[in-house]
Amino acid sequence: MPELVHKNWLIVVLLALGVLILALLPRLVSNYVISLFIVLYANVALATAWAFFSGTTRYISLATAAFFGVGIYALAILHVHVPLPAALLGAVIVGFLVALVVGLSTLRLRGVYFVVFTFGLTELVHQVLNWWEIKVNRTVTRYIFADVSNVSIYETLLAVALVTILGSWYVSRTRLGFALRAIGEDETVARHTGIDTTRVKVLCFAISASVMALVGAVLALRYPYIDASIAFNNTWSFQVLIAALLGGPTRPWGPALGAIPLVLLSDYLAGTFPHHFGIALGLCFVVIVYFLPGGVAPLLERTYRRWAAARASGTWPPSPVAAWLKARLARLNALWRM
């Protein structure tokens, strides 16, 4: 690692400066902007955690909302009895354990079955919890009594998002990250080369889920009260999935990149035109599959490399966007005509 830092010292300095600016931001901007950034950090952390497992192994999970909701409920139940940090830790542990159980029982399903199962899981937990609250606790809501300022939530989520991105980047350079990628390439081959695929999958699924639970628990501190429809809202699963795929789930910094436009779009549309946000989200899915199969991050890397090469050789490249669009359209056209 020191060698890596030494080689890219400029990038490291710039990143540190960026983080410093973000950390000081709450002193400069309005409460509204702070709230916007809180949602952004939550999405960045969730999308990065999602891509850490699903992006590399290609097990597309729609259970983000399930683990997120588990975190919310864990905090809501625990924070009345124990100090806040302990409640947050409890949420992480509960998320990890739930994911362990789910992972052990489901990760042998592949492809469509896994997608649909995780989607159903969120609904199942949602319905059962809702029923339990009405039947047993005779109320659908739970109140949050924590008195935490917006700035503290901002700082906590910034830290969570940064640690998630750095952790994801670090793991991608270790044996574990290599094993994850091998599973994504071809699981049978991975197993035959001696990777304990079940252990790797379940462990990473649980790690990713505990981050989701933590984000849910921290965000819950902002709400005066919670209920099952707030905690287990499927929109989270889809928005996070889109953010990761748009940004590029194969790069540690890709999901963060994808989360930015989506959070801005959702902030702009969700309040005034909630239905239009659904349409925009849907169109994003379609555009990603047909035009951005790897996400934006690999595309940016390629463009940067081409640009650097052209600058080194003294020729300025023609508009990369036009060239890329032309290539994609030609490819689609060829597929239609075959």
Added chain:
Amino acid sequence: MILFEVFLGGLLLGGTYGLIALGLNLQYGVARILNLSYGEFFMGGAFTAFFTITLWKLNPLLGGFVSLPIAFAVNWLMYQVLMIPLIRRAPDQDVLDADVVLVTFGLFFVMQGLALVGWGGDLHGYSYLSTGVPVLGATVAANRLLAFLGACVLASALFLVLRRTRFGGALRAITIDPVAASLVGVDVRKYSALAFAAGGALAAASGMLVSTFISFTATIGVEYTLKALIVVIMAGVGRVTGTLAAGLVLGVVEAVGGYLLDPALTIAINFGLFMLVLLLRPTGLFTRA
């Protein structure tokens, strides 16, 4: 006696579930496309029936003459324009499935969003044939009975087409092995597109039938997509009679479970059954191991 009535109600409901799932099974079994926007065509069929009786003051079933051709055409176009490039570029079924899941989820969001913008999020419903009919000593609503009989007629028609015609033979050949089918001269793309389109039309037809006895919103599609999926996975991909049987099982389990436990738990019972099947027998209950 009440339990028998509940059971009978579940059986009737299960018949319509079977029909809903038949369309999806046609799409997934023959064309190998898991269409997660499937329920939106169900929703479209239900809304067409609603507007037929409320706006045009006609029999809601006449709405089928509008909704079925539209659903057929839209699904045919969906296959030819959106799915063909994905099928061509995918190296294997896993990659294709992932792409298809994303695209059809996207279409689901777009169609549901358009419906919400156009028709709002309110509950819609109308009264049609809501009188009681005695069946085997129990009383059932006429509209439910009609939906069940409609489902039986459509399912038997589909069964006969698949078993007795050249066209059906080609579809069955594709279900078993698309590559082998193309080797013996079946135009796989053409027939897959037709099967996919017919599946969409079945979704609209079941939406029309079910809308006679439930109230619905523009967001109802996803619930029926999942129900259809549960039935298809229970039945095994590409099976007609198995699909109907699995539909009946789901209907009965839902009705009896809801009656014995709590009506608020029916969706949870649905998903619980589904997960059980996925975990224990992911290839389907009605398939030979």
